Amino acid sequence: MDAVLKPTAVAGGSPARRARLYRRRGRWVVRRILRAVRARAGSDAGMTTAEYAVGTLGACALAAGLYKVVTSPAVLGALTDVLDRALHAT
Template sequence: MGIGGPDAGMTTSEYAVGTLGACAVAAALYKVATSAAVMEALHAALDRALHAT
């Protein structure tokens, strides 16, 4: 056995799957954050904040 045992680190394929998963999550979050409903809500909240008395 090498240093750290047989399961010491991820293999290249595990890194690839992890990277693809992270990219999929990032793409989904981007779609939600840039959707019309979210943009309208952010605009309304910013408008209320700027025109608060």
């Protein structure tokens, strides 16, 4: 990694010239990294839509299961009992 960040042509010259070479090399490294990220992201086109669909389906299934549990007679009776005791507490 150090070989990529240190230009070999910097051995001589003024400090200003070396600073320009380091900035140029830094911009080159950033462009190369961005190009690789964009190329990799292009191959997954449409994946986020599928992930959202699976997440939405899972959330709906969880909501349906919770609805069934909460509307069962045992849970409704327990919730009613808790609310009744809370409202009539002295």
